[in-house]
Amino acid sequence: MNFNTAKLMAKKIVSKMTIEEKASQLLYNSPAIERLGIHEYNWWNESSHGVARAGTATVFPHSIGLAATFDPERIFEVADVISTEARVKFNQHDKRSDYDIYKGLTFWAPNINIFRDPRWGRGQETLGEDPFLTSVMATAYINGIQGDGEFLKAAACSKHFAVHSGPESQRHSFDAKVNMHDLWETYLPAFEKTVEGGVVGVMGAYNRINGEPCCANYGLLSEILRQKWRFEGYVTSDCGALKDIVTGHKCASSTEEAAAMALKSGCDLNCGDVYSKLIDAYEEDLITEEDITNAAEHLYTIRFLLGEFEQNHPYKDLPYDLLDCKKHRELNLKTAEESIVLLKNENNFLPINRDVEKIAVVGPNAISVAALEGNYYGYASEYITVADGIRREFPDSDIKVERGCKLVKEKLCDWNGFSNMYSDGVAAAESADITVLCLGLDCTVEGEEIQGADNEYLDHGDRKSLFLPETQQKLAEMVCDVCENVIVVLMCGGSIDVGEKVRNHAKAILCSWYPGAIGGLAIAKILSGKANPCGRLPITVYYGDDVMPDFSDYSMHGRTYRYMTSKPLYPFGYGLSYTDFNYANGCVSYVDSEKVTIDIEIANTGKFSGTEKMQVYAEFSDSRTATPHFQLCAVNAIRLESGESKMISVDIDRYWLKAVLPDGTRTDPDGGITLYIGGSQPDRVSSELTGKQCIKLKL
Structure with missing residues (x-):
């Protein structure tokens, strides 16, 4: 079922609801509407590294460990297993009419915030400090979760939108001050790329950005997400985040006002109970019925895409024996x-x-x-x-x-x-x-x-x-x-x-x-x-x-490998092996306005078989703006036996070869581009630790 068909079916079923029924469906613990044959549904489920918080499931390495594989194909395999087990568990829950929290198919993962500060306790949930690595690993994860069948295998959700990475003690009232350069170069790309990759959910963050709460931020949720990026899925608040609009951020004087702010900005679903005041907000003329209807249609589009209303549920034949x-x-x-x-x-x-x-x-x-x-x-x-x-x-x-x-x-x-x-x-x-x-x-x-x-x-x-x-x-x-x-x-x-x-x-x-x-x-x-x-x-x-x-x-000044000014102990991209890999015969084989293709020969010259994690970094400068020391722009995992060599071709999306101007615009750098290919970053510390230099190519 495609989005357009699901939208039409969602519009049809929502049109049969009263305004009170529609408003009730905008809560994460949506009640049943028995007269329409709709059972209760709880939207909150977790799957960061396995189906969480509801019985047996395979527990994979946590997200930061998944990122350390530098292998999108491996992450896809992991996520495919997670969604398989999710369907197995859902089938059993549905069979017993068990629609409790952590029993549904809407997963609030991956966490694609940038791990910008090593002190952040939730960095373990992320895919690291780099926007490119986060983007490609998250997209692979999302594709594995959602599948490529007629119906969504499960629904993924990119979180926390946006500019969110601590401090934890202040998150319910924190205002993240960020300039447009850092916003568009570091904090937004993973969200943009996962939307481009087809993610069907986005979760707003607890914090404010430059004074505006993320879950009631029209610029983020409507102008950027839906209008600029053409996002078609649903938006949920983080849990309790709408209450924070009143009690933490003090941007609204009442719960009704907070509910109206969030809904009109583009937040469809409330994890919490603030949207229980939507009818009061409607009666106070703070919102319209159309606002409620639009959000309900977004939510029901996802439920139709999951096959909830099919007579024969998709994936219903997956056996319980598949769990772990x-x-x-x-x-x-x-x-x-x-x-x-x-x-x-x-x-x-x-x-x-x-x-x-x-x-x-x-x-x-x-x-x-x-x-x-x-x-x-x-x-x-x-x-x-x-x-x-x-x-x-x-x-x-x-x-x-x-x-x-x-x-x-x-x-x-x-x-x-x-x-x-x-x-x-x-x-x-x-x-x-x-x-x-x-x-x-x-x-x-x-x-x-x-x-x-x-x-x-x-x-x-x-x-x-x-x-x-x-x-x-x-x-x-x-x-x-x-x-x-x-x-x-x-x-x-x-x-x-x-x-x-x-x-x-x-x-x-x-x-x-x-x-x-x-x-x-x-x-x-x-x-x-x-x-x-x-x-x-x-x-x-x-x-x-x-x-x-x-x-x-x-x-971002002084942060991560891209902008740090101090010497790292161990650099981003670094890791040793029991064998040795050699790079040779690198060349740029294709260039157009969308991508660059490079070819490189990689040989295992050591005594052990092993998997090399090839990395490509771009170095560029621009007289108009700050640019990273280096920017990762491609990864590839290559398995080689001792003595074996392979010629590898890798495509680079030119998006990652752009300079970001102070106003957030992406453009070709005016200082030229150099590509570095190797098993690590091309910095001095990596060279000292590995004893190797990257292959250097001028673009």
């Missing part, structure tokens, strides 16, 4: 392996021999399930922690496991115990041949507006420091004092510096993000060499003592 099945777990494991980023491998210490006699697995995330999950997760059928995975991969080794310390808070033991565990962790490390230090965070301390997560290290789920928490720093340094062979495994949602002493002492450092339900096995396979690391950083990892811009400053 063997095939899906195999994809989960492969994805987790490909998301892990090898940051250091001194003298090729990894992979380690499987006959190592004694291994200590130490740290608060050694046997943590929460560190596998991240936030917005479902329940998996099986969890494999790091310690579990190491036991499976090293069955003949003597393995000791100790937590060593708490995630954040340090104190002496009280009657409950399990607080001061340093000596236990150090004892395990001292007697081991190799210690795997499992450090980082989890969703109990890092995430979305976490109440109670407010101390010297945390601020409502955001972080105040780019170092490890002091408890873990203390443990890590004590372990380094007693064990020569230390491997650090970081499990976190963003940039963490383990400190100079640990950095220098560790033989290897891996960033595994929140790697999903069986991520511990993926980590172990990387350690044993059964899997070859190929992840790349979708963010910059900063030195812990780097002086960051003010968290609430939304200017």
Whole structure:
């Protein structure tokens, strides 16, 4: 069913509703209209890295880990599995007339906000700091969620529109001040590209932009989204965001006024209860019946596209056995392996021999399930922690496991115990041949507006420091004092510096993000060499003592690899492998006004088979405006056996080769364009870390 047909059917059914019935359908928990054969429907569901919050489902690596694969095709596969499981679960819920929250087919994912500041706790939900990578990975995810059948497999939703990335403690009243250059170069492109890619939902953000609440912002929701970009889907508020218009932003004096502001600006659906006052707003002449009708038609267009009113529901024959099945777990494991980023491998210490006699697995995330999950997760059928995975991969080794310390808070033991565990962790490390230090965070301390997560290290789920928490720093340094062979495994949602002493002492450092339900096995396979690391950083990892811009400053100056002025610890796009790849014979083979095509030969010159993550960056300047140091403009994942080579062709959308003027206009730069092709960014630090230079092509 195409949009036009769905629109006509939506118009027909909405025309049969009274104004009160139409208004009721604009609430996320839409009630039934029995006389029209319409059952209740709850629009709120989550699927960031698996169907969330409603029973069993495959729990994939969290979004930041998915981004680290640098592989849109892999993300499409993941999202296709998520939507398959979504239909399986929906079929069972529908069969039992269970239309509760988290039971529907409208998913409020992906989160495509730009991870501009490493302190933001929700960065784990995003696809990183780069607008191009976010755009291509999100579009692949959306295509996998929505499918290409006659009906939508499920409905994706790009969020949070727009300019939203903390601070969490202020989000209900925060005004993001942003200039037009940064708005159109950094904060809007992923939304524009996912609309172009066919996403059917967009969620407004909590914050204001330059004084106007995002969920009641006519310029954003109507002029840009619907008129400029020709968006045809539905717009929802974030949950409670319309109430914030009154209580947080103080842009409306009453709930009725807030409801009217949002509806007339283009917000179709309210996650919350402000739209329960729509009839009051109508009776006060703040809105018209046509305003309500238009929003209801947008919503019912989506419900028709999902096949809700078909006699035979689409995808109804998908069996329950598909939930978290063997095939899906195999994809989960492969994805987790490909998301892990090898940051250091001194003298090729990894992979380690499987006959190592004694291994200590130490740290608060050694046997943590929460560190596998991240936030917005479902329940998996099986969890494999790091310690579990190491036991499976090293069955003949003597393995000791100790937590060593708490995630954040340090104190002496009280009657409950399990607080001061340093000596236990150090004892395990001292007697081991190799210690795997499992450090980082989890969703109990890092995430979305976490109440109670407010101390010297945390601020409502955001972080105040780019170092490890002091408890873990203390443990890590004590372990380094007693064990020569230390491997650090970081499990976190963003940039963490383990400190100079640990950095220098560790033989290897891996960033595994929140790697999903069986991520511990993926980590172990990387350690044993059964899997070859190929992840790349979708963010910059900063030195812990780097002086960051003010968290609430939304200017891009000094932020991310594109505009930072300090030296990164590990640059965006960086990641090591157990093998070597060589680039040669690069050329520009085609140019027109829409795209540029480049050809390049890539060879695996090492001893291991592996997957190379080819990256293309553009460098350009313009006398009229600020331009990035570099701009990622193409990615490709290439699997090569040892000794194998391939000639690869990659298309570059010229959208990403444009300079953005101070008024937000995109135009050809007046200073020329240079393209760089390689396995990393073409910056100096990447070259120092990898020992390689990118191929350089003048356009």
